[in-house]
Amino acid sequence: MSNLKKLVVKSSAAKKLRLFNPWVYQNEIAMLPEGLEEGECVDVVDLKGNHFGVGYTNVKSVITLRMLSFKQEAINGKWIKERLNIAIASRNSILEHSNSCRLVHSEADGLAGLIVDFYDGVLTVAINTAGMERLRKEIVGALIDIIKPEGIYEKSDASVREKEGLETTEGVIYGKVPDFIEVVEFGCQFGLELKSAQKTGFYLDQRFNHGILTEYVDEEATMLDLFCNVGGFGMHALNAQAKHVTFVDSSAVAMEQVVSNISLNDFEDDGRTTCVTANAMDYIKDLADKKETYDIVVLDPPSFAKTREGAKGAVSGFKHLILNGIRVCKPGGIIALFSCSYHVGMDELIEISLDASRDTGKQLKVLEHMYQDKDHPYLLNMPNSLYLKGLLFQVL
Numbered sequence: 001m002s003n004l005k006k007l008v009v010k011s012s013a014a015k016k017l018r019l020f021n022p023w024v025y026q027n028e029i030a031m032l033p034e035g036l037e038e039g040e041c042v043d044v045v046d047l048k049g050n051h052f053g054v055g056y057t058n059v060k061s062v063i064t065l066r067m068l069s070f071k072q073e074a075i076n077g078k079w080i081k082e083r084l085n086i087a088i089a090s091r092n093s094i095l096e097h098s099n100s101c102r103l104v105h106s107e108a109d110g111l112a113g114l115i116v117d118f119y120d121g122v123l124t125v126a127i128n129t130a131g132m133e134r135l136r137k138e139i140v141g142a143l144i145d146i147i148k149p150e151g152i153y154e155k156s157d158a159s160v161r162e163k164e165g166l167e168t169t170e171g172v173i174y175g176k177v178p179d180f181i182e183v184v185e186f187g188c189q190f191g192l193e194l195k196s197a198q199k200t201g202f203y204l205d206q207r208f209n210h211g212i213l214t215e216y217v218d219e220e221a222t223m224l225d226l227f228c229n230v231g232g233f234g235m236h237a238l239n240a241q242a243k244h245v246t247f248v249d250s251s252a253v254a255m256e257q258v259v260s261n262i263s264l265n266d267f268e269d270d271g272r273t274t275c276v277t278a279n280a281m282d283y284i285k286d287l288a289d290k291k292e293t294y295d296i297v298v299l300d301p302p303s304f305a306k307t308r309e310g311a312k313g314a315v316s317g318f319k320h321l322i323l324n325g326i327r328v329c330k331p332g333g334i335i336a337l338f339s340c341s342y343h344v345g346m347d348e349l350i351e352i353s354l355d356a357s358r359d360t361g362k363q364l365k366v367l368e369h370m371y372q373d374k375d376h377p378y379l380l381n382m383p384n385s386l387y388l389k390g391l392l393f394q395v396l
């Protein structure tokens, strides 16, 4: 018998838990035990006394309970190590064509609130919840034991920690972390400076899609890589012998990295690149007004909608992008359109694109459906864990 306190959920939550959805909101809780500490583990039961397993709590967060296990088991160092081993083993195939990947993807790896990335022997960790914060020592210890990394850099997500009532934290927490790491992806190199990089380092979730796009590149191809970050799509296109790539991002730091990645891959002196630090929303409209056109247009904006309420604004942002994307795409050319916001899903992307097709009088043929790479798994019963979706169109 467990000696954990019991948290009682309402029947609405019980229904979700039966389908293994790991999140329970504040208003779905029938009774919180007294004296709960932030992040404390509890036994989860419903009003009829059915047991659902073990989760951790934080009354400061609207997601008041996150499940760790749908069995009654002890959450300790041994348990952490087992979960990490399972997660890490499932990434082996990725490391055959890259030296970097995501090792732990939060709920989808049964470790709600924890992200771990591997970059050529160095780890970044994001400990985003009070529950994971309580297990920090066990997590870091197990990662050192299993991976034997050169160093560990913590890059926890400030906005998520804030919602949990936790302070932001960033910096080296173990060993040595080099200022500069070289990420290799399908033979292309990307410099990574963890201190200045966005998120937990690198957009690893787009790895597979970077590869897909190169299938459409030939020596005559010109590409517009909008919201390029450090140049994932464009750098692979250059590697596949594209004629020219225009990189655009609003972040000066990201653009400096694009320039340095161009020389890292020895593309610098061949005149095949243009790098622009600008607002992509305005830039694409200017290009369209000037009647500039490209063979391949990549539209990979940041999350326009972090909440359901924000989805309306996001739709008009996407509409602007796809409308102008069609205007700057050559006849027979390709557009890759991505949404990394759960609130703008594949159905919405299709609907917005259909609208744009009607408005421009251009037929769009779908060549590929694209999703986050497999080191970012998702849970069927947790739809918001499938956050990255993309469509590859040919403009007819």
Ligand SMILES: C[S@@+](CC[C@H](N)C(=O)[O-])C[C@H]1O[C@@H](n2cnc3c(N)ncnc32)[C@H](O)[C@@H]1O
Pocket: 198, 203, 206, 227, 228, 229, 230, 231, 232, 233, 248, 249, 250, 251, 254, 278, 279, 280, 281, 300, 301, 302, 303, 340
């Ligand atoms: C999802 S990331 C792109 C990832 C990239 N395509 C890759 O494959 O690695 C979104 C990028 O958009 C940039 N960004 C955000 N707002 C922007 C804007 N208004 N104009 C241009 N870039 C913007 C961010 O700096 C970030 O690099």
